[in-house]
Each structure stands twice: as C-alpha cells, then as structure tokens.
Amino acid sequence: MSDPNRPKQETRDEHNRTMSGVESELASVYDKWNEIVQLPTIGPMKGFVKDYNEYCSELLCLIKSMIDSYASLNNYWIQMNSAYTHAFNNLTANKSSVSTNWDQEQIRMALIDAFEDAYTSLFTSKDFAKAYDEVSSAQIELMNSIHRIFEKNMEILNMPTRSEVDIILRELTELRRDVRDLRQEFESVKKYGRENNFT
Amino acid sequence: MEERTILPRDVGAQEQGTIMKGTSVLSEPPYQDDIVRKIRKAREILSDPREIAVGTTDSEVLCEKRLFRLLHYRPLVAKTAATPILVVYALINKSYILDLQPNKSWIRSLLSQGFDIYLLDWKSPANADKFVSFDDYVNYFIDDAVDIVRNRNSVDKITLHGYCMGSSMSCMYSALHQEKVKNLVTIAPVLDTSKDTTVIANIARYMDIDKLVDSIGNFPPQKLYECYAALKPFKQGVNKYFNLVENIDNDSFVQNFLRIEKWLYDTPPIAGETIRQWIKDIYQRNLLFNNEMKLGRNLINLSRIDIPLLNIVAEEDHLVSPECSVPLNEVVSSDDKRLMRFHTGHVGLIASSYSQNNVLPKVGQWLRTRSQ
Numbered sequence A: 001m002s003d004p005n006r007p008k009q010e011t012r013d014e015h016n017r018t019m020s021g022v023e024s025e026l027a028s029v030y031d032k033w034n035e036i037v038q039l040p041t042i043g044p045m046k047g048f049v050k051d052y053n054e055y056c057s058e059l060l061c062l063i064k065s066m067i068d069s070y071a072s073l074n075n076y077w078i079q080m081n082s083a084y085t086h087a088f089n090n091l092t093a094n095k096s097s098v099s100t101n102w103d104q105e106q107i108r109m110a111l112i113d114a115f116e117d118a119y120t121s122l123f124t125s126k127d128f129a130k131a132y133d134e135v136s137s138a139q140i141e142l143m144n145s146i147h148r149i150f151e152k153n154m155e156i157l158n159m160p161t162r163s164e165v166d167i168i169l170r171e172l173t174e175l176r177r178d179v180r181d182l183r184q185e186f187e188s189v190k191k192y193g194r195e196n197n198f199t
Numbered sequence B: 001m002e003e004r005t006i007l008p009r010d011v012g013a014q015e016q017g018t019i020m021k022g023t024s025v026l027s028e029p030p031y032q033d034d035i036v037r038k039i040r041k042a043r044e045i046l047s048d049p050r051e052i053a054v055g056t057t058d059s060e061v062l063c064e065k066r067l068f069r070l071l072h073y074r075p076l077v078a079k080t081a082a083t084p085i086l087v088v089y090a091l092i093n094k095s096y097i098l099d100l101q102p103n104k105s106w107i108r109s110l111l112s113q114g115f116d117i118y119l120l121d122w123k124s125p126a127n128a129d130k131f132v133s134f135d136d137y138v139n140y141f142i143d144d145a146v147d148i149v150r151n152r153n154s155v156d157k158i159t160l161h162g163y164c165m166g167s168s169m170s171c172m173y174s175a176l177h178q179e180k181v182k183n184l185v186t187i188a189p190v191l192d193t194s195k196d197t198t199v200i201a202n203i204a205r206y207m208d209i210d211k212l213v214d215s216i217g218n219f220p221p222q223k224l225y226e227c228y229a230a231l232k233p234f235k236q237g238v239n240k241y242f243n244l245v246e247n248i249d250n251d252s253f254v255q256n257f258l259r260i261e262k263w264l265y266d267t268p269p270i271a272g273e274t275i276r277q278w279i280k281d282i283y284q285r286n287l288l289f290n291n292e293m294k295l296g297r298n299l300i301n302l303s304r305i306d307i308p309l310l311n312i313v314a315e316e317d318h319l320v321s322p323e324c325s326v327p328l329n330e331v332v333s334s335d336d337k338r339l340m341r342f343h344t345g346h347v348g349l350i351a352s353s354y355s356q357n358n359v360l361p362k363v364g365q366w367l368r369t370r371s372q
Helices: A009-037 A050-093 A104-123 A126-156 A162-195 B011-016 B029-047 B106-112 B134-153 B165-176 B199-205 B209-216 B221-229 B239-246 B251-264 B272-284 B353-368
Strands: B059-064 B068-073 B085-088 B117-122 B158-163 B181-187 B309-314 B337-342
Touching: A009 A050, A050 A104, A050 A126, A104 B199, A104 B239, A126 A162, A126 B199, A126 B209, A162 B134, B029 B239, B029 B251, B059 B134, B068 B134, B085 B134, B085 B165, B106 B117, B106 B353, B117 B134, B134 B158, B134 B165, B134 B272, B158 B165, B165 B181, B181 B353, B199 B221, B199 B272, B209 B272, B239 B251, B309 B353, B337 B353
Parallel strands: B085 B117, B085 B158, B158 B181, B181 B309, B309 B337
Antiparallel strands: B059 B068, B068 B117
8 A cells, every 4th residue: 555645656757757758858959959060070160160069069068967957856856845745744643642732842842753754764765865866966967067168168278177187186196105105115214224223 | 623722931941041831932922022032142143153162172283284283282180191192083074073162072081081192183185185095094194193192202002092984094094003003992983884874874875976076076065064964854953943042041052052063064175085985985885894995005904903992882873873883893803892882972972061971981991001
C-alpha cells in the first residue's frame, strides 16, 4: 500500500512529464542552433568566424547548463516538499496525542520534532544525497561554462588563462615539496656527520 | 472545533528570560509586545554583535608559515608533566573552539592541570594553495611543528592530540612517524566511514568531488554551510533562534550563543587536493581505515601504531558517528589503549561545562600517568 503521507504519485509523474516536454523542446532548439553555427566551415570563412563560432558554442553551452541546473533543482524541491508534507501529515495523524492544554513550548516542540524527523530522514537518504549532488554538479557546470568564456577572453587579451596558471601552481607546490625533502635530507646528513665526528 | 485552554502567564519565568508556560501567547497584547521587543533586540544583537571575545588564553606564536601557526600557551600553574602536548586542530572552522571562553576552554583546563600545551592553528589556504594535500599537512606541517616542540623541550617524543579531522591527521602522522610520538589522544576521529550514519557522511558519499575541485579549486565555505544547514535542521537550526529570543535578556546566554555562532560561521576554505582526498579516499573509499591510503609515497598502516592511545568519542555526535570513531581502538596494535565515551555532542565534548566537569579531569588523569 502506498504511503498516504507522500504526495500523490500521479502529481509527480505529471510534473515530470511536463518538465521533460519543456526540456526536450529546449534541447531540440539547442541542437538546431548548434548545427547552424557549424555551417560556415568551408573555405577562408572558417578562419574569420572561428572566434564567433566558439563564443556562440559557449553561449549555447551556458544556456544548456542553465536548463540542466533548473531541471536538477526540480527533483531537489520535490523531495524537500515531500518531506514538508510528510512532517505535517505525521503531526495531524498524531493529533490525538496533542493535548488541548498544551502550552506554546509544547506545541513548538511537537512541530520541531515532526519536522526534524522528516527532514533528517530525508537528509540521510541516498535519494537526497544524489539529488543534492545533481544540483551541485549542475551549478558547477553552469560556472564552468562561464569560466570557458572567460578563458576565451583571456586568450584574446594574450593573458595567461586559469588552466595555465594552474599548471604553474601545481609545479610550485611540487617544488616546495622537493625543497622540503632536500632540506630534511640535508639536516639528516648533517646530524649523521655530527654524530660520527665528520668535518 | 477544538478549544484551547488559556492558562495564566508565568511572569517569573518571563523575568528570568526563560520559556513561558501555559499561554496562548499571541492572543495576549502584553506578551505580544514583549515578544516583539525581544525579537527586535535579537535582530539588533545579531546584526551588530560587536566584538566577541574568543581564544583569550595567553599564548605566543612560535612559528608562522604560509598555512599554519604554532602557538605555545603560557603556563598557568607549575608543570606536572614532562611530555609536551601538541594539539592538532581540524581544517574545518577555527581552532578557538578549543579555547572558546575561560570557563569552557579545553586548552585552559589542560594548562591548569599542569600540562605544557602547543596548538597547531591552521591558516586559510589561498587559491594558490589548491594543490596542497594531506601529504603536505601531515608529512611537512605537522612534522615541522612536532620537531619544533621536541627541540624546544629537548625531548624525543611528544603527545599528539587531535580533534575531529585533526584526530584523523594525528593518526596518519603517528602511523608514519611514530618514533616522535609518545602518546596519541584522539577526539572524535573520522575513521571507519562505512559505519558513519551522519548527514555529512551521506552527502560526502555521493559528492562528485573531482568535478568540484577541478572546477572551483578550494572547497568554498558556502559548501560547508550547506552541510551545516542539513544537520539537525530544526532542533538546532530553528530552535536555537527561538531560544535566543526567549533568553535575549540573559546576557550570559546571549554571549554563549554569539561565541558559538561566530565559530560556526568562521569557516575558511579547504585546500582543493586535501578535500579531494578527504572525501574520496576517506569517505567514499574508506582507505584510511583499510590501511590503503597513501600520503605522497607513503602508505598509511594504522596497525603500525603501538603507542598508548586514548580515543574519546561523544555518544550524541551528529557530525562524526561514534561507530565511525570507535574502531580506531581495534585497528591499532597498542597494548595500552583506552576508549572513553561521553553522553554529549561533537562540540559539547570539548567546549561545555559538561566537558570541564566530566571529560577533562579523566583525560588529564590518563595523560599524567603517561607523560613523566
């Protein structure tokens, strides 16, 4: 038997169907635009429109990331709303145990307990952890799209890109480790020399 | 329709700033006025908390490098133990939680029991430090601090004492450099993450940490705040503000609230490669517990640890499950090992009156017999 506290499955399915319709429509538009911007690839025009094409492509990626981000948020909010409904339903289902003589604090604690149980059970569930990661990943993708546009700008300005700076930082960190290793080895050789009276 | 019984107001309780009993509050104008006043006052205090004194125990900075400071606390009484203690704090939030206020200070209590205390206080990594890893923290930074403490005290070995993530790092260090460690004291170590039932462990297990670190670099404080917001969201997250409003006229309560609140939101970023290892190797693959984690070229084998071990866990810890910390005692080879369990939470274990009265005297006793 289905859980009466959960929102109706049909409502969620309907919502998901509507969303997937919107998403597929947007994906179709995205694919068509992508094909159009790839068109001028014959002859010298290819060189002239290279930057334009790359920017268009990045902007389209940015739009797609926004759509994905929105889609991932839906699943997150469905779960959050479901926990809210669950908490309220639990509270009303147990209303016989709620005394009419209860004071403000007791009512507050009953509310807090109901919501705490519902949300903690949500936050410790695998479904939530996956939904949270999807939201987080979609936001990172969105940010990555913006980063790529900035990297392109930096290239145009003949300035080092973030990827190039990262290479230097990684090498710097490794060099620091090498220096520390060398220093430690030097210290141990010095110590050995002292202990064995080497001059 | 249900009828609500309205009981008389508890004026005494109101004067003490505690919770009012038996009222249908919002219907009574005088109470309503008072609650509005309290909410306004709470809002004013929270928007302009002025200076909140934390970490007030007197100390000197012995060494300051790019990513850490080594503090030495000035003694409060004559020394009763020959072995100095190096406290290794976590990379999450700031170390002053160990010295939150004089009557709830872990550090001060150990000092007043005659121990010589040093603290490894981590500094915030900059974007340029995103490739700094646990190898750097354990094999270089902790090692540097250990050597400084050993040289300063002319001793071969010290007591290494970690808190939370700092405990896990202390375990890593002890497994690799045991010749410099006399005793290992851990508080809530993150170890067997397969048994961790907390919200943090759940989120960490499914986090695409590679994508996050590759894209963002250092782990941003906002991500940690997202996790905090999911920890006891109503019992602590919401209820604490009700309690604040109710106790807004109690200065001591308000100051305690502000100190903890300051600490909660004083969150530095975590170096990218370090958090990648933390989430991937420790939470997702459980490599530290399974003796398969590598720092640089070194494999960490916890079973190599055979020095005296004191492992302290909180039964109500909602950040690190006790089940995750307790197995440390099973995995080490020490003959002299002790597990202390206390009925409190992760922060209550180190920064509370309960801790001062119940935890620290026992910790001091254990340490004293092994520090001569």
